[in-house]
Structures are given as C-alpha cells and as structure tokens.
Amino acid sequence: MYFILPTCIQMNVLKNIRSLSGFIILFLVCSFLVPLVTLASATTLTVTIQSAGICGNNVKESGESCDGSDLGGASCTSQGFSSGILSCTASCTFNTNSCSTTSSGGGGGGGGRGGTVVSSTGAIFSGRAYPKSTITLLKDAQIAATTIAGADANFSISLSGLSGGNYIFSVYSKDNKGIRSSLLTFPVSVTSGTTANVGGIFIAPTIAVDKSEVRRGDNITIFGQSTPASEITISVNSDEEFFVKKLSDASGAYVLYFDTSVLEMGQHNTKSKVALNGDISSFSKVIGFAVGTKNVLTQLPQKTASKADLNGDKKVNLVDFSIAAYWYKRASPPATIDLNGDGKVDLIDFSIMAFYWTG
C-alpha cells in the first residue's frame, strides 16, 4: 500500500486525470496492476491512461455522450424516438427535447387518410431555402434547431418539447458563400398536446455586391443564392426603381451585371426576391452601394462583423443583448455599444440589434 501512490506519481500520469471516473480507474490500476507488475518486475511497464474528455471542444471524447455538434452518429431514432432533432447539452449529454415519438393512426375504414398522432407538444416547419444550405430555426429568438436543406432546397424541421402558448419563431439560412439571409419571423400559437404545422416557408434570396462604390457607367455585380431554376426579381432602388428578372441556375445561384449608367451619382440600394410555382418570397436584405467616380471593391457580408455584434463573435445574440442591457441608461457608454451614436444606450440601439439578430 505504501508504494502504490509514489509509483503512480513517478509514472507522471496523475496530473492528466481530471474526472472522478478517471481517478477511480487510475486508483484501481495503481492498487492492483502496478504492484503486481512491479513485483513481477519482468517487463518494462507502460501504462496508458486515457484522460476524460473536455466538454465543449466540439469533439466527442471518452466519457461524453456528445460534444457540441459532434453527436457521434447518434440521432433521435437511435435514442428511441421516431423523429426530430437531437442536440447536445452544455454538459455533453444528449438533449432529446426536440425529438418526438410519433405513432401512425387513422387510415383504414374506406381508405381514409392516414394521420400522425404526436404525443408531445411541438411544431413542424417546412419550406424552401437554398440547395444544401444550413437553416437555423430560432424559438423566441434563441437557436432551437438547425438542419441542412436538400439538393432541391426543401427543408423540414421538427421541434418538440414545447409548451402550449404563443411563440415567435424565426428562420434564416446561409448560402454556399456563407452569406446569411434576412430573418423570417412568424408568430405561432401552439396548443398543448398538438403539433402545429408551419408550411410554405420561403426564405428570401441572399444578396451581395462586388463593389461598395462603382464608377458611373461601369457594371456592378449583384449576386446571391436562392432556390434552383427560380425567377429572381432584383430591384435597384434609385429615384427611379429598376426591376430586373434573372433565372437562378441548378445550384440556385444568380448573378446580375448591372450597368450603372442609368443611375444618378449617389447612394443606391438593391434587394431581391424569388418566385417559384406561384409562391413568392419576401424581399432579401437591402444592400447599399454608391455610384461615384471610382471603383471600390467590397468584402462579402459574412467577412465583416455586423455592427450589432458587440463581442465580435460573428453572432448577434443574448450575449450582445446582455452587454447592451448592462449599459442601458448608464452614462458614457462605449462607442461600440451605442449603435446609433447618440451618446446613450436606449431602445433604438436594441431595435438595431434586434434587426441584425442571428441567435
């Protein structure tokens, strides 16, 4: 017993053990194996202790069910549910709140339409985004689920574990260049014990320009992504509003080389919307550019942090809201937090932040 711990300490593995389970394993190894092998002293001892995983590094390791986005191939189905979105909690265990158990019902009796009885309170969201794009669903402004759209740009997200009541849901998507769509928001009243179906969501196209300033008469490139083979209406807003229609390609991409000779010198805006099979999306974000005397290239929107991203993590969420809330009505707020530069943090700054929200 007296030589057990010194032996283990000599092995210099103790410091790598962080969790209790790792510690017990080490203790048992030190208690039984080390003395036995040391007493036998016939071989050189090599003991490898795998330390417990670090929760929060997005890599599922020993002792963790999951870690961030790494679910280790698990899904709601593998956890005994029939559908839904499996996610990972902050303590690296599975979060099955968005998994649901469904059982088929109805049908029979003269070929009546089969129904689905969902045991929990939830909502199913479906619609169109961009091919293979990531869709993020916000529930009351906080990320509730993400999914990947199919090659046809269609997506479906199932959310369970809700309570009966009024929710504000929002969705946005990121295109193949990482450009984010505008936030599409819709209030949904969920009845306890039922599943609300929210279909026909049509996420507006993404939009970007290649120049922040364009020499009058030169072309400005307006581009983005939407659903494949769809009619994109691009508006260039000047004193006179110009509408140009383009067809998106098989990947949903569209591009317009707009001749600026028809525009006045000064600031202009552009936005786009999409139409497919009679469905029309809302307008995209509005992107500004100037018509002037020189060409100034610009970066893609995802490479520049939004001005409401107060902590610079490329997200506008509760952290930014909390930072602004700390400075609400306090004297001399930092310039980065006073979004409209009026010397105070008030409702206007929060409204600007709410516009740029990503969750």
Added chain:
Amino acid sequence: MRQFLYKILFIFSLGLILPQIVFAAQISFDAKTTQTQVGKNFEVILFVNTEQENLNAFEGKVTFPNALLDLKEIRDGNTIVNFWIEKPKAQDGAIVFSGVTPGGFKGSSGLIFSAIFEAKKEGVAKFEVKDARILRNDGTGSAAVLSMIPLEVVISKEARIEIPAIQKIEDREQPELFVPEIARDESISNGKWFIVFATQDKASGVDYYEVRESRQKILTFFSRWRAAESPHVLKDQELRSYIFVKAVDKTGNERIVKLSPQNSLRWYENYENWIILIVIAVVFASGAKKILWKKRER
C-alpha cells in the same frame, strides 16, 4: 374667401394626416369587463396591433389611478416580447416596460402583458399608455407612427352586472429548457467573465433566476444559490466551477441547467476524490486486517 381658403387648407392637412392615422400601429387595452365592484379584482391586457408593419422594440408607461386601484399582479407568460430590457414593473404609480422582439412582430393582437388590479374605491379608472415608443424592424430603429386607445373601467359599490372571475393560472410545467452562455467583454466589469441566460414560461412567466457556482461535482449543496440577472458576473473567474442556473416561474416551478467547468480541477484539487480515496483505503485496510487476522488464527 378667407373661409374658403381655410376649408381648402383643412382638407389638404386632413389628406396628409389621415393616411398616417389609418396605418398607425395601435396600442390598446382589453378587459373582460368595463364595470366592476369595490373589492373585486379585474384584469387589463395591453395589446399592440402593428397594422402590417414589422415592429421589434416596445416601451411605455401604463398609468392608472392609484387612489382607486391596487396593482396585484403582472402577467407576461404569453408575451410577444422575447427579451425584456425593463420587465414590466410598478414604478412611481405606473407600470413601466421596455423590450424587444428580434426579427420583429407583425400582427393584429400581440399581447405585451396583462395586469390584475383590485378596485379600492368608487370612481372611473382610466388606463393610458404614456411615453410610448414602438420601433420598426428596419435596422435604424425608426419610430412607428402610433395611436393609443385608452380604457375606462367604472367602479361602483355594487355592480349591476356579474363581474367575470380572474382566470387562475394552472402552471405545472417548468420554464423552458435553456442554454446559458459564458462570455466576457472589456466594457463589463473590467473584462470579467459573466454568464448570460434567458428562458420563457408560457403559462405564468419567469419570476426570477438564481445562480450557484461549485467547484465540487457532487457536494454542490455547500455553495449557495444567489439571485441573479443576466448578465451575471461570475464569482469563479478561473472558470473551474460547475455553474447552475435556476429559472423559477411565478407558480414556483423550477428549471435548473448545469454548465460544466471550462477549466476543470485536477483530480487532486477536488476534495471529493480524497474522500473516496480515504473510504477505499479504509475498506482495503480493514479487509487486509481481517485476512491477516484469519491467517494468524490458523
């Protein structure tokens, strides 16, 4: 001639103002009754009708006659406001509120909150919204044109009509699951680590939050729950503690979420491990003693 000119001017001004009134967002009250009796409770609900505009920030002050009414309770469980900057609360004889809905809200009957009053004296209780601001979801925070409809409730000693009872909230559900986030920013407490959190409770609304930090995994009860508001500056700036955040709704249901330490303790820094070690050692020692004792007896 002058009268004719005035008429023309009046019609012209009406033409300018009228569309703004027609399309103005509207803040209004709703109550199940506009007549009540001294000693009875009644509920007043504050709504917003956005009139097709997408609005994302709301603030104001609901005034009421304090001489006639006692404010008993404020309910915000089903509100359209996702994050309160100032949760609706009684202040200087009025209810002040301020909050945002990221992405905006567009609808004809968005509930902001409701309040339950007890009628104290006879009279006419007038409810109004003062200093109201509602902002558009346009990235600049421009103010929406606003119209307000006040509400009057007649309080009499003996009501001639049946006063509807206040709906009791039956809330058996915990506040919704949430994921707190640890962050730091130079502008808050000199760059100290803080935790942010927010959740919803659709039935009765979240009442308060508490935070507990513990370096031990099992023996957490040695550390105290502390009342907290987001952002909450962490006591353990080395981030070596388990952090528990508790959300409690207005009927007492609790939701506790746990965050693992970002920098966990070495095994020998956790006294729980030493307790286990001592227990195992004692068990081993007593076992060995028994074996040796039996051998000696033989």
